[in-house]
Amino acid sequence: MTNNLKPARVVAPGRILSRELDARGWTQKDLAKIIKRPPQTINEIIQGTKQITPETAIELSQALGTSPTFWTNLEANYRLFLANKQKDDSDIERRSRLYTVAPVAELIKRQWIKPTEFLDELEKNICDFLGINSPLESPKLAVNFRHNDQLDPEKSSLISWMKRVEYLAKKRKIEKFKLEQLKTAIPNILAYSEKEEQIINLPKLFKDLGIHFIMVPHLNKTYLDGAMFYLEKNPVIALTLRYNRIDYFWFTLMHEIGHIFAGHQGLYLDNMDQLEDNEQESEANQLARDWLIHPDALEGFIQQKKGKFSSQDISDFANIHKRHPGIILGRLHYDKLVPYQNLRKYLVRVNSYLTEYVDR
Structure with missing residues (x-):
């Protein structure tokens, strides 16, 4: 004092x-x-x-x-x-405001907005990208904005990522969506989970179902794996491939489908490491787990092997149930039945099969 x-x-x-x-x-x-x-x-x-x-x-x-x-x-x-x-500070304050509403450097790096030395032009580019008339406005999304905040994500980056997804979805022509048609197609979707190269068939399948399927790498400090929201009456599923592994890809995808299947409304931005603890997230989680591996079959497998899982055991179980071994291993890792560092050869990368569909 x-x-x-x-x-x-x-x-x-x-x-x-x-x-x-x-x-x-x-x-x-x-x-x-x-x-x-x-x-x-x-x-x-x-x-x-x-x-x-x-x-x-x-x-x-x-x-x-x-x-x-x-x-x-x-x-x-x-x-x-x-x-x-x-x-003297008026320009500084304007720039500060722009860097607050959007991650300007990253938007320029990804060529989502054009670089410029002129403040008026930069402000216009950012406002056009966010769909606002002034940096003082709040960007309007297709639906109410809700996100996971357990890892303290940067909200301006979340919004910017969503606006990019929304922009890409609006450019695409798509079939009319019918929920019952999706429910009937779940087995067809899962049929592509047996081999990693079959993933390439998913974009067309979703287009025919009236679902926008968008892949945009996550922005820094968003901690995003995927999102689901509605653009007009068509669902949008967006994935980041933050973890480029077959188990993460399929669980994230089926989790987002679970939101649509269960009739959840609103916007869901999901981090698979720490999903929000609420009924809708829990329901989407459970649907994804049960679709990927039938719970009775998994329980029988665990009981049979008594906690000891060889590479051959996982491969055989995967073949019987027509799933990629990496999906089975990912679940056993998650349930801490197999040490995380074991058998990682099955956790193959998937991005090479989706290169032409990933936003660049």
Whole structure:
């Protein structure tokens, strides 16, 4: 705690006040009670949205052991500093706003927007990409935005990824979607899970079913594996191939199909490592598990092998049930029945079969 505060440079009064509270171990509410002001007033001073009046300066000086002129001078100098910089900072503030609403560097790197040295043009490019008229607006998505936040994803990157998926889906002509037709087609979809090269048949199958099938690599700090949402009346399934493995591919795909199958509405952005704990996610998870490996067959296999699974055991079981061995191994890894580092030869990569369909 200091009794004679002398700022060495122009600094926001709220920052000084915040430091003083930290030094004393006080909260904003503590100070509000001491000077008999609403907690909101203290918060607004600290955030810089409320100026320190002479009356408040006197109260702060009494509470913190400083002079009233310290706070009035601090406030005056800071406001003068802001006034002098307002014109110079206008472009900086605009750029800051643009970099807040979108991961600008990554959008340029992926050629989703054109690079430019002109601020007006950059702002227009970003607004056009996000479908907004001004950086002050919130981008509007095809449906309500909901995402997994257990890994603290960057929301602007999530929105940008979704807008790219939405843009690609809108460019495609597709058949009318019928839920009953999808339900009937589940065995046909799963028939392609026996061999990795059969994955190449999926895009056409989904197109015929009236489902947009989009693959866009995830943006940094989104932690995304896949998404499902509706564009008009057609479902959109989008995958990132964040983990380029056959087990992740098929579980993510069937999980998103599970959302459609179960009639879940709204937008689902899913991270398979830490899915949100709610009924709809649990239902989609269970559908994916049961479709890929029948629970009774899996239980019988586990009981028969008594916790010891050889490479041949997994291969034979996979052949009987017409699934790729990597799908079986991925489930055994997930259930911690096989050490994660074992038999990874079965976890083959899938991106080479989908190259022409992955957004570049």
